[in-house]
Amino acid sequence: MTTRRQFIEKASLSTMAVTLPFASTFSSSVRKQEDKVLRVAIMGLGSYGTRVAEAMKDCKRAKLVGVISGTPSKIEAWKEKYGIPAKNCYNYENYHQIKDNPDIDAVYVITPNSLHKPHSIGVARAGKHVICEKPMALNAEEGREMIQACQEAGVHLLVGYRMHFETKTLEVIRRQRAGEFGKTLFFQGLSGFMIGDPKQWRLNRALAGGGAMMDIGIYSINGARYMLGEEPIWVTAQEVKTDPVKFKQGVDETITFQMGFPSGAVASCLSTYSMNNLDKFFLNGTKGFAEMQPSTGYGPIQARTNQGPIEAEHITHQTTQMDEMAAIILDGKSPVVPVDGEEGLRDLVIVDAIYEAVRTGARISLI
């Protein structure tokens, strides 16, 4: 049986022959420290923060050692549940003092979208590596500020793109790069769900930075790029709104968008907060195809190609992600698909262009 680590290493090797447009800037020649563990504090103890904490129980290279929260009762509960010492607990007013704490290496920012920039910059200035949830920021300008702050502080900036480490996703990417589908000229990405409570931060423009596109549509943007293995050169987009009360000005409900790529490939995608059963990628080539449904949910991911189903054991995505991110930070490992700030920024540039295309009706050039 191939272990997860062996599979990922195999996938890395088989893609090394092709020059990926998004190769990591970190050298893989950095000294291996495989005995070292990345000690992580989670900032934002909400629903996804809890999911990450649970998944980290099974990590081999990453360990939850600290928390940053504005809710004292949550801190107490997490101390108890995860064995976190009081000296590693902070709130949003005093977390900058983390710079004096040698027992924390990295902070995972899992707060609402508009807080990603200030929180990530605060963490970087405290000298800790930053792992930030998607979307990395509200727009490309904010993303660039974050990259610069992390560079100035000499810390890593990684984005929580858990699919970049998912086994079946990596196998489809390997086959695409190996030419097994022939020339891939079409990608379809369908990303959406029916959102509930109208009062939640995801429907508040100030905190979310937009609507479905920031939250779920970004999976189709990112997926088109890693499935096709190239960067788009133009976008077009159209918005539909059926409920302007729930989805206020600046909060997108449904957007269809298209992207064109240098090879001539096109992507056709849907981002929505108003329909369920939308978690599907389809990649079509001259010699074959890959279909993934579900494609980006918490799994198990289902994938099949013209050759038949792709079988692989389901491993909790966030467990793999945190172990692999530890290897990136501690060993200088280069992932098959990057998860650094530049990768996050590429998606934000496209999000900006999609919103501009919706506003203007124009085809927006990305070059």
Ligand code: NAD
């Ligand atoms: P959530 O509402 O469940 O949790 C957000 C946390 O941030 C809460 O604990 C809240 O108390 C805290 N917070 C701090 N300051 C706040 C403020 N001013 N206003 C509101 N809340 C504040 O949300 P979530 O679902 O955990 O999402 C958090 C982030 O994680 C988002 O950026 C989201 O896109 C991302 N996320 C990623 C995935 C993934 O699969 N990668 C999945 C879900 C969420």
